[in-house]
Amino acid sequence: MSDHEIDTSILIGSLRAEYKTLEAMVKIYCKDHHGTRALCDECADFLHYALTKLDRCPYGEEKPTCKLCPIHCYKAEYKERSRIIMRYSGPKMLLRHPILAIRHLIAGKKPVPAKPAPNASNRHKRKSLNR
Numbered sequence: 001m002s003d004h005e006i007d008t009s010i011l012i013g014s015l016r017a018e019y020k021t022l023e024a025m026v027k028i029y030c031k032d033h034h035g036t037r038a039l040c041d042e043c044a045d046f047l048h049y050a051l052t053k054l055d056r057c058p059y060g061e062e063k064p065t066c067k068l069c070p071i072h073c074y075k076a077e078y079k080e081r082s083r084i085i086m087r088y089s090g091p092k093m094l095l096r097h098p099i100l101a102i103r104h105l106i107a108g109k110k111p112v113p114a115k116p117a118p119n120a121s122n123r124h125k126r127k128s129l130n131r
């Protein structure tokens with residue numbers, strides 16, 4: 001595995017789909033701004049960070065879209081990067097990745113759970129399966 005390949009197999013179900021959406025957005029952004037064929041170090045670092053956050057999200061698969069989430073789990077620096085990437089790539093997603101884009105739009109209509117269920121995070125489930 002090269003430095004820039006990220007192991008998404010640790011994520012289950014909708015969390016993996018959400019990661020794929022994010023990855024597609026980062027790739028669009030990186031290609032247009034950093035001129036890289038794959039991902040530059042900075043964008044790869046961002047995706048690693050995002051993957052960790054998805055893994056640890058206390059909502060687990062019930063996770064609302066990040067825009068609606070009451071928990072602000074990103075550090076300021078990454079939150080800002082995320083905002084810039086979404087603003088650029090968001091509108092391009094419908095054309096380039098319509099299925100991911102529509103899935104994300106539908107996810108945005110789901111009500112936000114009031115409180116995460118106990119031990120719902122991907123990380124917790126992963127550890128309890130001893131993976």
Ligand SMILES: [Zn+2]
Pocket residue numbers: 029030031034036039040041042043044
């Ligand atoms: Zn980049």
